[in-house]
Amino acid sequence: DAMVIQNPRYQVTQFGKPVTLSCSQTLNHNVMYWYQQKSSQAPKLLFHYYDKDFNNEADTPDNFQSRRPNTSFCFLDIRSPGLGDAAMYLCATSGSTGDNSPLHFGNGTRLTVT
């Protein structure tokens, strides 16, 4: 089945220690998104790629970076995680932007910062 896969499902990192979360998709979608979601809150868009074009949200901290080496893979790098970065990180894809394509989410990576 075509899908969006995130690894790992749970990630524990130490305060200040860089961590990378990964996402892959078999849907061949042009757009890949990274969201941060804290408990009982709305998902917060960090950035998205349309093909190789990177789009950063204005309020996304510099601590968060992303790479998309090819259509299928996208990475979220947190350079120096703080306690406030503990959250669920959701990767999503869509066929396009500028239309009503629904998002297809991966299962998320729950990040704990110790």
Place this chain on the structure above:
Amino acid sequence: GQNIDQPTEMTATEGAIVQINCTYQTSGFNGLFWYQQHAGEAPTFLSYNVLDGLEEKGRFSSFLSRSKGYSYLLLKELQMKDSASYLCAVLDSNYQLIWGAGTKLIIKP
């Protein structure tokens, strides 16, 4: 600013009907989505409305009134597995997705 309002939490009984409301104030409107999110899992797509009226899909229906900035999700014949959060999200004039914080639905036997 842009705003989506949903009740924080609702409780309903197995087999009953529940309506989850969503009101929105956004810069433009290009449709409204409902997603279901079980605890610790990713959101899954339920419905999309862009025209006024009711869209029925099995036990779930979604209603939209653009003039009132209002939508609801109606769940019938509730099952225990329907216990989840239900997120309302609106596409604004720039096709940016504005999310509500979600309504946590608790189903009791």
